[in-house]
Amino acid sequence: AQSVAQPEDQVNVAEGNPLTVKCTYSVSGNPYLFWYVQYPNRGLQFLLKYITGDNLVKGSYGFEAEFNKSQTSFHLKKPSALVSDSALYFCAVRDMLDSSYKLIFGSGTRLLVRP
């Protein structure tokens, strides 16, 4: 069965500094990987995905993520954080061998960007 680990409950960063939110995964087959962001009392908003191709994926709001197959990681990054990036971030994986095509989510990482 697939699983996702987000080892940090919270990441704190100063505005203007680079940020990284970590994600590692476990699947039986090849993965589809996703990042979603959730603002308070809101739904899940899609940021970016890795399906195939280039390991570096660029998404919304200046975020990017790098797929690393050997380390089974898909860390989310941004070169320069904004206070408005403060939110809850979820990594999710779909196992290509899973016939229901469901997404499994990590436990979430709260990003706090201080002015």
Place this chain on the structure above:
Amino acid sequence: EPEVTQTPSHQVTQMGQEVILRCVPISNHLYFYWYRQILGQKVEFLVSFYNNEISEKSEIFDDQFSVERPDGSNFTLKIRSTKLEDSAMYFCASTNAQGASGYTFGSGTRLTVV
């Protein structure tokens, strides 16, 4: 951009009552899902639905839960006899192309059981 629509946005119900949460997935999507998020915590998979039947369900999705696609557009989650611990945000999602096109989530229904 196409959206997944969920109604109601917030529902308060008495313990033991039945509730139906409604979702309208994106029209050309074929795979449908319900997820649950207890306040600010992990997003948990409940059930997947394809071709008018459940393709997979989690341990959470016990006999009190059921899903239905009654008319080709709506996708509903019924909780037969609600418990206090069913209080959560419930998200509907849909996808096509087996997920390669991405998964679109609705804005959720906050269920409060009192």
